[in-house]
Amino acid sequence: MRYLTYNAKTFRNIEYMRYLPEEVKQEIEIVSKVIPFKSNNYVVDYLIDWENYENDPIYILTFPNKNMLREDQYERVKRAVDQNLSEDELYEVVNSVRLEMNPHPAQQLTNIPQLNGEKLPGVQHKYRDIVLFFPTQGQSCHAHCTFCFRWPQFTKQLDLQFSMREIDKVIEYIREHEFVHELLFTGGDPMIMSPAVLSGYVDKVIDAKIPNLDTIRFGTKALTYWPFTFLPSYNEEAEEMLNMFRRITDSGMHLSIMAHFNHPVELENEALQEAIANIRETGAQIRTQAPVLNHINNSSQLWANMWTKQVNLGLVPYYMFIERETGPYEYFQVPLAEVYNIYSEAIRLTGSLAKTVTAPVMSAAKGKVQILGVVDNPLDGKKYFILQYARHRDYSKTFKPFLVEYDEKATWVDQLTELVPNSI
Ligand code: SF4
Numbered sequence: 001m002r003y004l005t006y007n008a009k010t011f012r013n014i015e016y017m018r019y020l021p022e023e024v025k026q027e028i029e030i031v032s033k034v035i036p037f038k039s040n041n042y043v044v045d046y047l048i049d050w051e052n053y054e055n056d057p058i059y060i061l062t063f064p065n066k067n068m069l070r071e072d073q074y075e076r077v078k079r080a081v082d083q084n085l086s087e088d089e090l091y092e093v094v095n096s097v098r099l100e101m102n103p104h105p106a107q108q109l110t111n112i113p114q115l116n117g118e119k120l121p122g123v124q125h126k127y128r129d130i131v132l133f134f135p136t137q138g139q140s141c142h143a144h145c146t147f148c149f150r151w152p153q154f155t156k157q158l159d160l161q162f163s164m165r166e167i168d169k170v171i172e173y174i175r176e177h178e179f180v181h182e183l184l185f186t187g188g189d190p191m192i193m194s195p196a197v198l199s200g201y202v203d204k205v206i207d208a209k210i211p212n213l214d215t216i217r218f219g220t221k222a223l224t225y226w227p228f229t230f231l232p233s234y235n236e237e238a239e240e241m242l243n244m245f246r247r248i249t250d251s252g253m254h255l256s257i258m259a260h261f262n263h264p265v266e267l268e269n270e271a272l273q274e275a276i277a278n279i280r281e282t283g284a285q286i287r288t289q290a291p292v293l294n295h296i297n298n299s300s301q302l303w304a305n306m307w308t309k310q311v312n313l314g315l316v317p318y319y320m321f322i323e324r325e326t327g328p329y330e331y332f333q334v335p336l337a338e339v340y341n342i343y344s345e346a347i348r349l350t351g352s353l354a355k356t357v358t359a360p361v362m363s364a365a366k367g368k369v370q371i372l373g374v375v376d377n378p379l380d381g382k383k384y385f386i387l388q389y390a391r392h393r394d395y396s397k398t399f400k401p402f403l404v405e406y407d408e409k410a411t412w413v414d415q416l417t418e419l420v421p422n423s424i
Contacts, residue, residue: 001234003226004041008032011039011063016050024065030078031064033094034101035328036154039063039143043225046269057263057296061145068146068328073097103152105326105363112162115173122164123173127367128395130182133170136163137197139188142225145262147293147332149324149363153188167201171208182215184258191222191229195240202244206251215254223259223286224266227275234271242282249283257286259315263297264306267313276313289319292339292360293332300345307346307354317357322371324363325412333411336360336385340371358390362413366424367392369413372401382406384419397424 006014008029017025028037039062047058066074080093111124113131124132139153148154153162164170174180183205190198205216228235230242248255257279261267279286288310292298297306307317322339323332334342339360347355359370368391376383383406392398402423404416418424 001228002041003228006039006041006044008037011037014044016044016048016053019050019053027066028063030074030081031066031068033077033081033090034073034097035064035068035146036144036151037064038141038154040226042228042271043143046271047224047265058265060295061147061262062143064146064328068331069097070330073100098152098155101328102326105149105324113173115169115176118169120164120166120169120173121162122166123170124162125173125177125180126393127391128179130184131170131174131177131180132184132186133167133201134163134186134188135167135190135193135198135201136165137193138185138190139163140192141187141189141221142192143221145221146328147291147296147323149326150188151327167204171205171210174213175208175210178212181212182217183213184217184219186219189220189222190218191220191226191241195237195244199240199244202248206247206253209251213253215256216248217256217258219258219260221260223257223272223275223279224261227269227271230275230278231271232278238278242278245279245282245284255282255284257284258318259286259288260290261288261306261310262290262293264302264309267306267309273313276315280314285316286314287316287318289321291321291323291332292334292342293323294334295332298334298338298342300342300349303342303346304349304354307350307357311351311354317354320357320360322360322362322412329411335408336371336410336412336416337374337406337408340374340385343371344373361390364413366394367398374406375403377403385416387413387416389424392424400424 011028012025043058043062049056053059076093077097080090111126112119112121113123113125114120122134122136144154174183222229228238230238232238245255276286297303310317320343322336323329323334343360359372362369367389369387370390372386372388374383374385384403385406386401387404388401389398403419405419407416410416
């Protein structure tokens with residue numbers, strides 16, 4: 001299968017552009033100055049219903065649109081483009097808009113650990129038991145999702161990226177922190193790397209035989225955006241990738257593929273289903289995760305269908321996220337109360353094997369906050385959300401439910417008032 005990449009400069013070559021009015025193509029050009037744009041021929045040819053592109057979830061996830069910027073932001077960028085500014089001047093305008101879009105939510109840059117007094121810029125260690133590694137060559141994706149909280153990593157001008165190549169230092173760090181037992185390769189998407197490059201990292205981890213490390217995870221969208229990564233009949237490197245998975249499981253470590261699926265349409269293609277079967281044959285487990293997004297998947301029936309289909313394919317539904325306050329979140333955000341309703345109704349609609357999902361989660365500065373429920377308090381006559389940290393920086397604070405005042409419009413934990421201040 002030939003791999004074709006499209007970006008903001010080349011998307012007009014896509015034959016389906018005939019479905020789009022010229023005005024919409026110009027809007028894509030303006031908005032993609034701010035929101036990184038990238039796609040490939042699999043996404044464009046197999047996942048989008050072009051005759052219904054305006055409402056198509058994968059089109060919206062792939063092609064930036066005018067409503068993803070505030071009106072004043074759109075006008076500033078459009079004016080800069082119309083004025084034919086120099087590249088430097090244009091980027092000054094573009095970056096001023098990007099900096100208004102909260103490029104680093106949840107204080108990600110504060111989670112960078114040190115080894116022997118030296119910062120490890122491609123590592124995050126927020127939760128006691130797991131270390132995240134951002135390999136330099138994996139800081140892109142097969143397509144860039146318009147909602148992605150990692151969007152600043154795809155914009156070189158923001159200079160806020162974090163990544164590194166020195167896996168030896170990561171190994172030493174994990175060995176020195178004996179309570180760490182999971183290593184997550186993330187990005188971008190580590191599966192955008194060739195198996196040879198990725199194996200260069202992974203084999204060193206396997207060979208290191210770190211006594212406390214028992215699990216390797218890969219966070220990836222490759223199953224949806226380029227399933228040929230795992231199909232030897234279409235891609236000569238695929239067997240090498242699957243063999244690398246086998247080396248991990250043969251070493252006795254658990255391998256978990258953390259796959260992003262935003263919509264059931266992503267599960268329908270035969271190539272994807274064959275890729276799932278090939279991965280499972282290596283002994284790896286595939287767990288699934290995605291945020292609830294306005295315009296894409298804010299429906300309980302849709303989530304119930306998606307989880308049921310995933311279970312039928314041998315996948316384990318794992319996380320339902322709440323969209324972070326970054327990038328074009330005003331376009332995608334769904335209030336917490338509505339997310340909880342979607343989750344609870346979807347859970348009611350699924351069979352028991354699909355009830356493995358962690359209740360809707362916000363990845364906030366202190367940790368992953370779950371919405372466990374909504375209750376009426378007869379003592380004060382008020383309504384409350386029951387929350388708890390599924391993960392907290394301070395692990396002694398995990399799994400301790402607490403109450404916050406119910407707010408129908410709130411979209412993030414920092415907009416809520418605790419019943420007992422500073423209880424967590
Ligand atoms: S990291 Fe995941 S959500 Fe973000 S652009 Fe890549 S595939 Fe999409």
